[in-house]
Amino acid sequence: MDFSLIALCLAIAYGLGSIPTGYLIAKRAGIDIREHGSGSTGATNVWRVVGKTAGITVFLVDFAKGIGAILCLQWLIPQSEPWLVVAVAFTAIVGHSLPVWINWRGGKSVATGLGILCFLHWQTALLALAVWLVIMAIWRTVSLASMLAALSTPLFLHLFAAPTAYQLFALLGSFYILWTHRTNIQRLLKGEELSFATPPEKQ
Numbered sequence: 001m002d003f004s005l006i007a008l009c010l011a012i013a014y015g016l017g018s019i020p021t022g023y024l025i026a027k028r029a030g031i032d033i034r035e036h037g038s039g040s041t042g043a044t045n046v047w048r049v050v051g052k053t054a055g056i057t058v059f060l061v062d063f064a065k066g067i068g069a070i071l072c073l074q075w076l077i078p079q080s081e082p083w084l085v086v087a088v089a090f091t092a093i094v095g096h097s098l099p100v101w102i103n104w105r106g107g108k109s110v111a112t113g114l115g116i117l118c119f120l121h122w123q124t125a126l127l128a129l130a131v132w133l134v135i136m137a138i139w140r141t142v143s144l145a146s147m148l149a150a151l152s153t154p155l156f157l158h159l160f161a162a163p164t165a166y167q168l169f170a171l172l173g174s175f176y177i178l179w180t181h182r183t184n185i186q187r188l189l190k191g192e193e194l195s196f197a198t199p200p201e202k203q
Helices: 003-017 021-028 043-049 052-076 082-097 110-120 122-139 142-159 164-180 182-190
Strands: none
Touching: 003 052, 003 082, 021 043, 021 052, 043 052, 052 082, 052 110, 082 110, 082 164, 110 122, 110 142, 110 164, 122 142, 142 164, 142 182, 164 182
């Protein structure tokens, strides 16, 4: 296997993942999203601070970034091994949350991770989305819904007997998403976490 091609694929994955979608869209509205709300560049914070249309746009672009990274891999290295696919996928997720272009302050990697999961195993993605919707309907808290949905993915992939590489990716990815939500976890434990309906001025 050509290791230079592998390195190129990983670099592309990080580059795509690190495109600061939320930052760029908010900047067009004259807002540095990192200085408002939760400080995240992800879709939820953009929705709260900039507006619904901006938030949806950020979600869709971030959703597509991880898929784009895997498609580039399949184009450059056809019939890639599952381990290489998940290495590229995880690199895209890291790029999203730690973008070099804006001082390593990105989003929580949930939308990018969901896009990758849809590409790798759509059945699990649907079940994880169902978990997210149920938690949101009960508690109206995006961070809690996102974390519990992420934690459910390794179990669902195991029940579907998905490739071991995919299961490991889901396990590592779910704990990584917990790490990106570490400040949210602190607020949840203190009873101070924001609900989705919280207006920007209350953040």
